[in-house]
Amino acid sequence: MERILEFVNFIRIQCTGPMKTLEKHITLNLREANVNIRPAKTNGLWCHILIPVTLTLYCCFDNVSTLYKITTCISIGLLFHSILFILFLSTSSLFLKETVYSGCVASGFVSAMLMYVLLQRDLWFSLTVSIMSMWLYTKLLRVFLVKLDKTFTVGEAMVTAQTVVLFFIMSVIKFFFEMKTDDKELEFIGVIVYTILSTVGLIVTALYFLSDSHRTLDTLVYILVAAVIYAVNVLYYTLGAKGFIQIFSYVLLERDRYRLLMFWLVLVSLAVCALLVRTRLAVKASTVTRKTFHVLASMVFLSGIIYDVHLMNLAAGIGLGVIVLVEALRKSGIQPISEALESVFMVYSDEKDIGVLAMTPLYLYVGLAFPLLVVPARAGNEPELLSGVLAIGVGDTAASWFGSRFGFNKWQDSNRTMEGTTFNILSQIGTVYALQLFELLNSENALTRTIFAATVSGLVEAWTDQVDNLLLPLVTMIAFQFTWIVL
Structure with a gap:
């Protein structure tokens, strides 16, 4: 050894x-x-x-x-x-x-x-x-x-x-x-997602150019109403008069999607409750505590990718807009909204969130969602779609928890432990094995490919001092791609 x-x-x-x-x-x-x-x-x-x-x-x-x-x-x-x-x-x-x-x-x-x-x-x-x-x-x-x-x-x-x-x-x-693509469902999802993100972009732009005297709740209401009108008109123009009925039917009625939505709603509720309780106690969250949100977010993406990847694409796009909007409101200076969001941020921020913007939560979300945008639609691509979940939701979380409790041997020039890295790799492999065992993942050579990809991402996580949430999913996707060449 x-x-x-x-x-x-x-x-x-x-x-x-x-x-x-x-x-x-x-x-x-x-x-x-x-x-x-x-x-x-x-x-x-x-x-x-x-x-x-x-x-x-x-x-x-x-x-x-x-x-x-x-x-x-x-x-x-x-x-x-x-x-x-x-x-x-x-x-x-x-x-x-x-x-x-x-x-x-x-x-x-x-x-x-x-x-x-x-x-x-x-x-x-x-x-x-x-x-x-x-x-x-x-x-x-x-x-x-x-x-x-x-x-x-x-x-x-x-x-x-x-x-x-x-x-x-x-x-x-x-x-x-x-x-346009041949996939009409993805075209439909793309219209909704781009409408949401462009609407959020307009809101953020308006908040940025507001003068100090206009940073009030009344002004915010006017901006939000104008944004809603814009979004409704864009959707009406692109999807037609029956577009809103299509959206409702697609999200709630088709393929029993309401069950998956209810599961996501439970996870989101748990996350919000944890935020409120911790903020009220005003106790600074530890690294392991923050990883709880990694687990909850990963469960959302894992369930979505396994059971309904198209709905996951839609939810990921909308969720990105929500996160960007929340950060914009935190920095907007509109009280009491900014103050409330800042208090939550102060409790859950880590040592890397010392800049002007809170990038760690955004990195986490983008890291989980990025494979959905990048990985082409083909049979056997499920492990690559799960790159973010495996790298930061499972591996990074496992390394943080296990390394903080049982890690003693640190890597050279790093504060990460060899024990944490080992558990990082094993946890990713174990997750894929469990998914195969319960017949939730049927990709060819998934376990063999995961062994290589998990080892690469685990070692990069141990050595890099860059933000894990941003880089590890990309590293894992590249590692998975190289396994296609070999296997």
């Missing part, structure tokens, strides 16, 4: 060694530019490869839609953009003050050429979409790093900015260029 640990540590040192000099220069330049990133041992420079690699692998080995391929091409451009960003940031702090730089245009040409040559899209379409994506990515990176003090590391800012840009561009292309 000691020989294995020595070998693992040797590989780790060899892989991370060349990055240390780059990390040092970037840290110095960030300090010189008075940029306060989230305190961490490293800047997480490796994180920017995760989303492009995930999308590219699926694009190469699965039958995906044209929109998926376009999104993948843009993500490759963002990958080149991120590499140039890291290199320039390592040379000078003045780089952060530039509005646009040549790397932005060069990265745009990479995406444009991929779309033009490989996908045979119109040249002007390819150039417009690519340059707009790179420009937006540049803007977001600077806002995340410069304006939002102590909220992101460099790597976390890149992953978050990539996610926002790709989702936004995908939404714009989908609606303005009518790229």
Whole structure:
């Protein structure tokens, strides 16, 4: 066992060694530019490869839609953009003050050429979409790093900015260029989700631009009423006069979905009760206590993915809108709503939530939901859809609980224990085995694939100082994809 640990540590040192000099220069330049990133041992420079690699692998080995391929091409451009960003940031702090730089245009040409040559899209379409994506990515990176003090590391800012840009561009292309899929049910769900998220976006924008004198409950009511009117009109225009009846029938009447909804309602009620009780006691929640919400959220996604993945897609989109809206209200300064939400945040925030925004709850939700958006619809993809549940709902929670109680041997340069990592891996494997035992998961080679994916995500969880909720689902998805190549 000691020989294995020595070998693992040797590989780790060899892989991370060349990055240390780059990390040092970037840290110095960030300090010189008075940029306060989230305190961490490293800047997480490796994180920017995760989303492009995930999308590219699926694009190469699965039958995906044209929109998926376009999104993948843009993500490759963002990958080149991120590499140039890291290199320039390592040379000078003045780089952060530039509005646009040549790397932005060069990265745009990479995406444009991929779309033009490989996908045979119109040249002007390819150039417009690519340059707009790179420009937006540049803007977001600077806002995340410069304006939002102590909220992101460099790597976390890149992953978050990539996610926002790709989702936004995908939404714009989908609606303005009518790229529909053959799955009518997913089209129906997409209309509802995009309507909800665009409505939330308008509310957040309105709250951001409110003057201090207008930050009142009356103004909030006017904004919410206007948002509801907008959503109703969009749904009426896109779904027709019977659209609302369709939504009601789809959610409550088809396939006995009310049973699954009742189960979710019980879980949500338990979470709300726990929040209220803990807030009233004003006792700071421990790490293990916070993991309770990981379990409850994971049970929602696990049940949805196993029993009704389409309804889970709809619920995930609506839930994302709710979480973003709650955070916007917390920061809005509208009393007593902001004060009440802030009191809950102070009780349940962890050591990583020291920035302007509370990103940990959002990371948890996005980490659980992201596979639903990224993993193509095909037989045998259930383990990949469960990547977030396994990595952070099961593995990370198990590692935290077991490691805090029975862990004594820590990994080198880490506060994580070997015992916790071992239990992390075993808990993921045990979950998949239990699902197979009760015939809830019938994917081919699911257990073998999970052994590899769980080992990879468990080791990354033990060594990284970046936010687990954001990165581990992506790492797990990539690991699952590599098992398809081998098996």
